[in-house]
Amino acid sequence: MCKDCGCSVTEEHHHHQAHETLHHNPQLNDSKTIDVITKILHKNDHEAAHNREHLDKNHVLGINLMSSPGSGKTSLLEAMAELADFSFGVIEGDLETNKDAERLKAKGIEAYQIQTGSACHLDAFMVHKGLHHMDLNEIDICFVENVGNLVCPASYDVGMHLNIVLVSIPEGEDKIAKYPVMFRKADLILFTKTDLLPYFEYDIEAEKKTARTLKPNVDILEVNTKDPQSIKKVIDWIAFKQRFRN
Amino acid sequence: MHEYSIVSSLIALCEEEVGRHKAASVSRVEVKIGVYSGVEPHLLEVAFDTFKERSICKNADFIMHIQPLKVRCCSCGSESELITSRYRCPECESTNLEVIDGEDMYLMRLELE
Numbered sequence: 289m290c291k292d293c294g295c296s297v298t299e300e301h302h303h304h305q306a307h308e309t310l311h312h313n314p315q316l317n318d319s320k321t322i323d324v325i326t327k328i329l330h331k332n333d334h335e336a337a338h339n340r341e342h343l344d345k346n347h348v349l350g351i352n353l354m355s356s357p358g359s360g361k362t363s364l365l366e367a368m369a370e371l372a373d374f375s376f377g378v379i380e381g382d383l384e385t386n387k388d389a390e391r392l393k394a395k396g397i398e399a400y401q402i403q404t405g406s407a408c409h410l411d412a413f414m415v416h417k418g419l420h421h422m423d424l425n426e427i428d429i430c431f432v433e434n435v436g437n438l439v440c441p442a443s444y445d446v447g448m449h450l451n452i453v454l455v456s457i458p459e460g461e462d463k464i465a466k467y468p469v470m471f472r473k474a475d476l477i478l479f480t481k482t483d484l485l486p487y488f489e490y491d492i493e494a495e496k497k498t499a500r501t502l503k504p505n506v507d508i509l510e511v512n513t514k515d516p517q518s519i520k521k522v523i524d525w526i527a528f529k530q531r532f533r534n
Numbered sequence: 535m536h537e538y539s540i541v542s543s544l545i546a547l548c549e550e551e552v553g554r555h556k557a558a559s560v561s562r563v564e565v566k567i568g569v570y571s572g573v574e575p576h577l578l579e580v581a582f583d584t585f586k587e588r589s590i591c592k593n594a595d596f597i598m599h600i601q602p603l604k605v606r607c608c609s610c611g612s613e614s615e616l617i618t619s620r621y622r623c624p625e626c627e628s629t630n631l632e633v634i635d636g637e638d639m640y641l642m643r644l645e646l647e
């Protein structure tokens with residue numbers, strides 16, 4: 289996959305030499321201070337951009353799914369398999385088991401399990417390895433199911449185009465206010481398991497308001513896996529975005 | 535606890551700089567941590583102190599500058615620091631903002647010996 293895009297070439301040359309200035313310290317002439325001004329995760333960001341190149345070349349839309357553990361990421365993918373017109377593959381970040389990938393394969397979806405042990409997030413390098421196992425010619429959408437965690441995955445660009453962040457009703461109120469960095473990253477927020485609203489003290493309209501205070505232009509949908517109409521809306525949103533990737 | 539992954543990226547950057555400047559070690563590491571970067575400064579400090587032992591940064595002081603969220607308003611042009619997570623221009627109430635700082639982590643400066 290990477291032979292033609294040159295990713296085996298080292299990236300040292302691209303280091304931020306331009307920003308650099310030397311200050312010699314006159315008192316201690318064996319010590320010097322240098323201004324570096326480089327993003328700590330710049331290697332990850334560079335790899336993320338590279339992943340997007342792979343997707344773009346194949347006209348594939350990449351979507352990163354993030355949420356707490358158990359908010360319904362795999363269930364959503366399973367439900368979409370039955371209803372979507374687009375074809376998709378999934379890079380699974382369920383690092384300890386391959387259960388989620390097996391669930392998806394059982395539905396006929398191409399799924400690749402990333403195996404890196406017990407990391408709390410995926411990074412662009414792990415996803416790049418996963419992309420090597422995806423037949424990008426054959427799919428319209430590539431999902432990454434990130435590790436269930438509302439903190440760490442928010443710091444890592446994995447090289448997709450869009451982020452969908454799920455929050456389920458049983459998790460309780462205030463998740464959006466408590467994890468602003470994650471919800472700021474969302475292009476679409478999905479309130480999941482809405483069939484459970486009657487059983488929980490959960491003011492969904494207030495939560496939506498909080499989301500829009502944090503990110504005024506965010507899209508929001510409600511999902512209940514037993515209601516095909518709600519899954520259809522998610523599919524429509526994705527299909528709409530996908531039309532601009534050709 | 536991705537603070538450990540972040541520190542290992544940071545130390546790798548320090549090692550590159552040491553190599554490029556043919557220095558022997560790092561005596562000071564200065565970073566800028568955005569309040570909305572997703573890392574907990576205290577945990578980052580703990581992770582740095584744990585990891586530095588086996589690295590070129592063994593004797594380095596760790597200086598963190600915490601960067602508030604800074605936005606530029608696309609409607610009225612003013613720049614402001616936001617203290618709450620309410621993304622709205624304090625001058626004109628517009629929500630059409632561009633974040634200019636406070637969402638990233640940077641290695642700013644190194645003192646090499």
Ligand SMILES: Nc1nc2c(ncn2[C@@H]2O[C@H](COP(=O)(O)OP(=O)(O)OP(=O)(O)O)[C@@H](O)[C@H]2O)c(=O)[nH]1
Pocket residue numbers: 355356357358359360361362363364382388435436480481482483484511512513514
């Ligand atoms: N009532 C209800 N339960 C749901 C819904 N969607 C998912 N669930 C249940 O929630 C549980 C967790 O769902 P998963 O899809 O495995 O969640 P996940 O986000 O993939 O979990 P991790 O990969 O472990 O982080 C399962 O028992 C699902 O059956 C829903 O719309 N309504």
Ligand SMILES: [Mg+2]
Pocket residue numbers: 361362363382388433
């Ligand atoms: Mg799952």
Ligand SMILES: [Zn+2]
Pocket residue numbers: 289290293295338342416
């Ligand atoms: Zn590649």
Ligand SMILES: [Zn+2]
Pocket residue numbers: 289290291293294295296338
């Ligand atoms: Zn490549």
Ligand SMILES: [Zn+2]
Pocket residue numbers: 408409440535536537
């Ligand atoms: Zn973590």
Ligand SMILES: [Zn+2]
Pocket residue numbers: 607608609610611612623624625626627628
């Ligand atoms: Zn303004």
